[in-house]
Amino acid sequence: MTLIYFASPEWAAYEPHLPAALKAAGIDAEIQTTAERPEDVDYILYAPNGPLQDFAPFSRAKAVFSLWAGVEKIIGNQSLTQPLCRMVDPGLSESMVEYVTAHALRAHLGLDAHITRSEPGWDHRPPPLARERVVAMLGLGELGLACARQLQSLNFRVKGWSRSPKQIAGLESYHGDAGLGLTLEGADIIVTLLPKTPGTENILNATSLARAKRGAAVINPGRGPLIDDEALLAALDSGQIGHATLDVFRVEPLPADHPYWAHPNVTVTPHIAADTRPASASLVLAENLRRAEAGEPLLNLVDRLRGY
Structure with a gap:
């Protein structure tokens, strides 16, 4: 399984937490941070303030997992055709x-x-x-x-x-x-x-x-x-x-x-009421990836008509 991790620099804190969470969930995955071969990527881990805007090249991706609870910055992206899950941590x-x-x-x-x-x-x-x-x-x-x-x-x-x-x-x-x-x-x-x-x-x-x-x-x-x-x-x-x-x-x-x-x-206050914590959010991501691979319903799947 190949994951691509797109986020701005402040989200780099996920990198030490996520591999451990995936391993504990029994998931063997390669985590990439550059899209040299987007057609080989299975899942996208994404923060809306990151560099990714065009999802079309990721033709094999089975789902996009947002690191944010809010999805208003991504919900209208016409290139996003994959299932989208928001972060509920x-x-x-x-x-x-x-x-x-x-x-x-x-x-x-x-x-x-x-x-x-x-x-x-x-x-x-x-x-x-x-x-x-x-x-x-x-x-x-x-x-x-x-x-x-x-x-x-x-x-x-x-x-x-x-x-x-x-x-x-x-x-x-x-x-x-x-x-x-x-x-x-x-x-x-x-x-x-x-x-x-x-x-x-x-x-x-x-x-x-x-x-x-x-x-x-x-x-x-x-x-x-x-x-x-x-x-x-x-x-x-x-x-x-x-x-x-x-x-x-x-x-x-x-x-x-x-x-x-x-x-x-x-x-x-500077948008601090509820920020995503890498340690706990990585466990949510790992569980959703396990579900995706097992063919089980995804957690926190976004209803695009309702907007969340």
Whole structure:
């Protein structure tokens, strides 16, 4: 079996992990990093920020395994005719849960008022209890559901939204356009964990942001285009949104002159909420390669019509 590994230099950390994971899975494979004979390649390991753009020469390739959870940068590539699998790694879920929980608690407890205090002050009013807060979780995939469950365990009231109906035990959930308004109605904290598709772009806009409780917090570790930036800035300026913690943006790195950098009620984090960890992701790749060779269903196969 021949694998071709296409990724930018920062993904070189996979190289010591992947051979060991393949060996443990009983897979004997040659890993290449240059496509001298693309017609001999059986599988492609790919990061969307790598050099590969034309998949047509890889006529024998049985599948393309993305190293990223998001596939919006590859899904429209017309030369990609092979099955495409996105990365779903337990490490991604763990780190996303930690990020969302930390920033939800930060908003809930009003920690910034104490951390950024510039002069003495003694406001003895305690924050509400978590059970008095409403969290709107937009996206009930693996990451969104994991975050919803963790926040529920802390006694937050979580309302979940997905584009199609989902019956999830113990979770108040909605779907569709009407359901979006019900999910956001009265929300203290909004978390966006949706894929980028034509149906989710600008899902947080002037209309939807107005449904939240005045002064609500927005946490976006999902995709930058989920937010109408101008609408969010206007909502922050008016006080409809009290604070926004943003980990993803339409252009990354976020340009130095972007208004988010200077806004006093915006926290910018550098796309770190859930990064792929080579050690754990290599195990996922090895299992998918084993399945492919055994003729078993592939994990995390992308539905190109749905966009994820």
